[in-house]
Amino acid sequence: MIQQFMKDSQQHNTILDLAAALNLSPATVSRALNNTSYVKKETKERVLEMALKLGYRKNKMAAGLRNNKTNTIGLILPKISMYFHAEVVTVVQNLLHAKGYNLIIGQSNDDPGMEKELAETFFSSRVDAIIVSCTLETEDFSPFDIFSTHQIPILFYDRVPPETYRARVIKGDDFNGGFLAGKHLVEAGCKHIGMINGPMTSNIYEARAAGFIAALRMLQGKEEPKLFFQQQLQAEETREALKKMFKGKSKPDGLFVTSDRNAVTVLQYAKENGIKIPQELRLVGYSNDPVTAVVSPSITTIDQYPALFGEKLVATLMEMIESPPTDEYQPAVITPVSLIERESA
Amino acid sequence: MIQQFMKDSQQHNTILDLAAALNLSPATVSRALNNTSYVKKETKERVLEMALKLGYRKNKMAAGLRNNKTNTIGLILPKISMYFHAEVVTVVQNLLHAKGYNLIIGQSNDDPGMEKELAETFFSSRVDAIIVSCTLETEDFSPFDIFSTHQIPILFYDRVPPETYRARVIKGDDFNGGFLAGKHLVEAGCKHIGMINGPMTSNIYEARAAGFIAALRMLQGKEEPKLFFQQQLQAEETREALKKMFKGKSKPDGLFVTSDRNAVTVLQYAKENGIKIPQELRLVGYSNDPVTAVVSPSITTIDQYPALFGEKLVATLMEMIESPPTDEYQPAVITPVSLIERESA
DNA sequence: TACTTTTATGAAAACGTTTTCATAAATTCG
DNA sequence: CGAATTTATGAAAACGTTTTCATAAAAGTA
Structure with missing residues (x-):
């Protein structure tokens, strides 16, 4: 039959x-x-x-061709396995699935060339919208222009373009994060506070530094602190920075490291060199990577609420997809951060 | 013009x-x-x-429709943010991109119903092939039948179906991993060796247990060890298991925990209860999650070489896509594991 | 009853490619 | 030089949907 x-x-x-x-x-x-x-x-x-x-x-392809809608969202990020991004992706994928969307993921590996390639590919795949967290070095955002010119919603998060590039943006409150870190160290009584930062080409590190400096200036009345280092987030570079810091006579008694991975490196360096944390050096990290909770001493850090971040991303994206495109300026959405106090500070 | x-x-x-x-x-x-x-x-x-x-x-959709090829691979896994999977996904995505494929990711969240749903969706999206790491509880693999009946390559990894379900499989050498852990604890002089395992419905935990028991039997001549617990990998359950273990008179002096996250929980429990590691309790984890290297004491664990895993996945998948389908039985590919000795054992 | 509206279905076009089948021009070969 | 081959291009069909335009039957309305 x-x-x-x-x-x-x-x-x-x-x-x-x-x-x-x-x-x-x-x-x-x-x-x-x-x-x-x-x-x-x-x-x-x-x-x-x-x-x-x-x-x-x-056959979704046939339907997509006819409807000019793929029900697929593209996501470009530096590297999936980074804690913050892994968490964001996890909730984004779950929420998108619930709404009937597929998620295709591309990693730039912090290479702007790769980022551009992925943008092209995803455009070619006719994604209905795209979510992007940029490379640490992305300065030319024109590869993303095709999306706006073709009315395809594009949403940047975390590592985002400057205000001058008109685009929807969701970012953590990095300025406040830096400020909280600075404030916490000052209030703990630190006199010589240093910072190990990521590359200032990226908005997040720029804002964290700005907030941090603002705190020191406001609460300690100090102008430009001396012990500033920025680097590419590699463990080796962190060690170099530490070596320099502890060589001089004005050793730091407080340190803000804008990435938890590097904060852990500091912990190890301190252990190896007999620097007592928090007695001799108070330490604040950034991201609330679970690792900071289980090392000892556990590390005081800034939580970015990645799950909340993911939820906002999807909510905003859906709004962009469903509502007719507008030229109206949409201010960046800022998601909250908070300081998680632990043993290191 | x-x-x-x-x-x-x-x-x-x-x-x-x-x-x-x-x-x-x-x-x-x-x-x-x-x-x-x-x-x-x-x-x-x-x-x-x-x-x-x-x-x-x-327009890739149009091309795909015409060519019956999407250049898209589907990947279904329990949760992206788990260390092992995040690492695998990272290399898989990079390699696939280099070969001109998009990767769409779906998380089952360890729910077989969601897993089935994702399989349907990906089939509907006409992925060229699919990679799957199953739920901890998947027992019915029939949702994946559509792929084989439609000659769409399907490749299981890590958490895989039993031999009776004919499919290509790549898995870690979990038996050997368990064996190495057991051997290491015996050779360290432990007399009462316990184990906290994941659910035995999953091939990986079954094999780890089998290897572990084989080691004890072979090297200690003991039959079925007593201190066995299996659970759903939640921290709370691990604590329950530990409570029971340390309540009895024959307290363990060696413990194999088949997930690093839980091994960390053991570490914390030990610290809270004044159990000295490794002096009173030697501990071996599983996966070589980076966290095991930075806690103190650092945790001896089994490395699964996730990057190698990812490479093999992509290589095998490409072979499956390119070569004509065959009914020939293809034995499971086993990737190596090794014991990383640290302070905890 | 005769008209309008609602319900139900089909034919055919459209989405943007790629490929088969032609055909013509250019080149090679005997 | 004429035939065979290679190179170059176009017309049209095909992939599997969805949707517009018809049209017809059923139901509602005056």
Whole structure:
């Protein structure tokens, strides 16, 4: 009965196969499947039943081509395995799935060339929207222009373009994060406070530094602190910076490290060199990577609430997809941060 | 000149637009773009130049529909943010991108229902192949049947179906991992060795337990050890297990915990309860999560070489995609593990 | 009853590619 | 030089949907 309509099992069956098996037109089958427009109740049931029997699944590509909608969102980020990003991706993917969207992920590995390549690929794949956290060095954002010119929603997060590049942005309150760190160290009584920062080409490190300096200036009345280092976030560089810091006569008694991984490196360096934390050196990290909670001493750090971040991302994205495009200026959404006090400071 | 051919900027231009602008047929343009078949050198140059000028990008959906190839791979895993998986995904995505494939990711959150849903979605999206690491509880693998019946390569890794479900599989050498852990604890002189394992419904925990027991049996001559616990990998459950273990009179002096996160929990419990590691309790974890290297004492663990894992995944997948499907039985690929000795044991 | 509206379905076009089938021009070969 | 081959291009069909435009039947309304 049914078998006579079933094609070679390796073939996909289509809406035409369903139509043939039911003596209906493909149009009606499509309508039944998507319950758009009028379809007799009985017909719809017959279609659904047959679809089940033949194991029919819609070819999303064909539908996408026709509808000009892929139900796919592209996500470009530096590296999935970084704690903050892994958490964000986790919730973003879950929420998008619930809303019927696929997520395609591309890692720039902090290489602007790769980032551009991914933008092109995703555009070519006709993603319905795109989410981007930039490279540490991205200065030319024009590879993303195609999206705006083609009215494809683009949403930057965390590492974002400057205000001058008009785009929707969600970012953590890095200035406040830096400020909280500085304030905490000052209030703990530190006199010589240093900082090991990431590259200032990236907005997040720039803002963390600005907030931090503002705190020192406001609360200690100091101008430009001396013990500043910026680097590419490698453990080796952190050690270099520490060596320099502790060589001089004005050793730091407080240190703000803008990445938890590097804060852990500081911890190890301190242990190796007999520097007591927090007695001799108070330490504040950034991100609330779970590792900071289990090392000893545990590390005081700034939580960025990545899950909340992810939720806001998806909510904003959906709003962008659903509402008609507007040229209105949309101020950056700032998500909160807070200081998690632990043993290191 | 050119502008007259440019459409409204929000429109995508197509191969037809190129053809019109150049007074060529779409066929020739396509041939020039993909350099298939004969195209005069000069023509090809003209096409490429115009493509650049008009900012043409191929619509991958249309191409995919026509070619029955999406250049997209689906990946289903429990949760991206787990260390092992994050590392695997990182290298898999990078390698796939280099080979011209997009990666779409779906998280089952260890829910078999969600896993099934994702399989359906990815099938519907016509992925060229699919990579799966199962739920801890997946027992019914039939949701994946569609792929095999439609000749779509499917490759399981890490958490895989049993031998009886014929499918290509890449897994870590969990038996050996368990064996190495057991051997190490025995050789360290432990007499009462316990184990906290994940759910035995999953092949990985079953194999780790089997290897571990084999080691104790072979090297200690003991039959079924007493101090066995299995649980769902939650910190709370680990604490419960520990409470029970240390309540009895035969307290363990060695412990194999088949997940590093839980090994860290053991560390904390030990600290809270004044149990000295490694003096009173030797501890071995599993996965070589970076956290094990930075806690103190650092944790001896089993490395699974996730990067190597990812490389093998992609290599095998490419082979499956490129070579004609075969019914030949393909034995599971086993990737190596090794014991990383640290302070805890 | 005769008209309008609602319900139900089908034919055909469209989405943007690629490829098969033609055909013509250019080149090679005997 | 004429025939065979290679090079170069175009027309049209195809991939699997969805949707517009018809049209017909059923239901509602005056």
